[in-house]
Amino acid sequence: MSEVKLTVNGRAVTRDVEDRTLLVTLLREHLGLTGTHVGCDTSQCGACTVHIDGHAVKSCTVLAAQVDGSEVVTIEGLADGASLHPMQEAFRTHHGLQCGFCTPGMIMMGIDIVQRHSSLDEETIRKELEGNICRCTGYHNIVKAIKAAADDMAVGTPSMAAE
Amino acid sequence: MYATNYAKATSLEDAVAKLKSSEDGKFLGGGQTLLATMKQRLAAPTDIIDVTKIPELQGISVEGGKVVIGAATTHSQVAASKEIASAIPALAELAGTIGDPAVRNMGTMGGVLANNDPAADYPAAALALDATIMTTRGEHAAADYFTGIFETALEEDEIITKIAYTIPKKAAYEKFRNPASRYSLCSVFVALLDDGPRVTVTGSGNDGVFRVTEMEEALKANWSPDAVRSIAIDPATMLADIHGSAEYRAHLVPVLAARAVAKAG
The missing domain is CATH 3.10.20.30 (Beta-grasp domain)
Structure with missing residues (x-):
């Protein structure tokens, strides 16, 4: 033990x-x-x-x-009470999920990606997501959500809970 | 996950003592290969002894024409290191191609070199850059260290502490991945050292990583992609599996070597 x-x-x-x-x-x-x-x-x-x-x-x-x-x-x-983390909010806004099974991992990886890159383009996001698989193959909106969240997080939206 | 005993070693002596007192123990790096292998029951050590917190296995430094990297350094740390990126950019780039970002945050250089998977990336760099593998029992030249697929010169109770890579005049790594596993199907590292060019191949050799001396000779006379493009590799020396035949892998070597030379400039 x-x-x-x-x-x-x-x-x-x-x-x-x-x-x-x-x-x-x-x-x-x-x-x-x-x-x-x-x-x-x-x-x-x-x-x-x-x-x-x-x-x-x-x-x-x-x-x-x-x-x-x-x-x-x-x-x-991630969420601060009723306020979603910007990455969660972006997944909701951009419909970055279908069945939702991969979503927790996608969001946690999305935040990691944003933290490691000062600027993000679509190609970089797709490359960085190589270890996260969506069986609905809904990558297009996942990538869009991460890009939108990166822009939100860069302009200093409300502090990230637990980060 | 199957039953095993876990212990965190606090020093090299502690790690060796714990291994010796175990029934069938193994040292653990980041666990990105060993834990997955244990889940599949392809390995079933009674004890796993985590060596990643031992002080001697930490740190990155540049000294006397070498980049010296602690064995517990993760692939992410290698990929993000400014010292490595400025001394041997090809090595930092190689580290950034291993697995995926989450795997790179756990996996360690020492773990990769101790395991010597035939499709691992670091062996290609270690052999091309005349690396010295420093251990609890002394030192191994890379040329003598990789002895076969999943085989190395390490004794059971020997721990890699640091790896010293020669800083080349130039170098490049060209990786051709299996798109599913992300491992090298065939990858080539080229380097120009003071005593001449090196060309190494991982992912494809029957005996694991190997040098292509004919390409090295050709590059010595003429450092250009054209010098290696037409040098054929004998398929009999190459691995074959459902992902690629020996002939296919043999074909890839000169293609990737030419790309790597072009990339190195």
Whole structure:
């Protein structure tokens, strides 16, 4: 067993878990944060993407014990009360989702992409999304949403919760 | 995920001691290959010993014509490093082609080199740039380090601490990806070192990464894409699978080598 201490969406969390517990299992089954999805379970689809210390990682391929002491942000940690994060708002406005299964991972990766690039064009967004798969193949609006959110975030829209 | 024991090593001695006291332990880097392999039961270590927090495995520095990179450095850190981008831009660019952004945030250089997947990218750079693989037992020249597919000169309890790459006069990496797995189907690294040109190939060789000395000789006489474009590779030395035949891979080598030379300028 491992004692894992994390800050999850701003809240200090301590759990005793089996060593084999994946981060996504801790989030979904121990903490009830089911917004993070398991798609492929082989680190290809990106539905399980969360932020660890500000960087996007695939939580299905990380042990909870590996990231002991880290700050984790999931899709549930983005909105500030009733106000959506600019990336969530952009996905809503631009209809960046169809069935919605890949959406949490797309949004977490979208924020990571915006944070790493001072300016974003469509080609860069498409390249950066190579580890996130949408089975509805709705990439066009996902790309549009990330571009719009990047523009919003650049002009300093309200502070991002938990970021 | 199947049962295993996890431990975080605090020092090199601690890591080696933990491995020795385990039944069938393995060292863990970022886990982007090992954890996925364990899920598929292609590996089932009783213990995994995380070496990524050990101080000796950290840091990036440029010293005496070499870029020295800690084994726990992630691909994202290599791709974003200003020191590496200015000393060996081709190496920073290569790191930015591994997996995808989320995988690059976890995966480490030491993990890749210890695993020596035949389709991994770093082996091509290490062999082309005469890298020295520094470990808890000493040093390995890249030329002696890669001994076959998933095989290296490392002992079971040996840990890579740092990797020193020779800064070339120029270099470039041309990657041809399997569009599904994002791994190299065939990729070529070319470099011009003080003692001459280097051409290495990953993703395609029967024995893993290899040098193409005939292309190196041709580039020595004439550093231009045309010098390598017509040099044929024997398909018998190449891997074949559902993603590409040996003949196809053999055909790709001179095509990619010519592109890499053009890119290096």
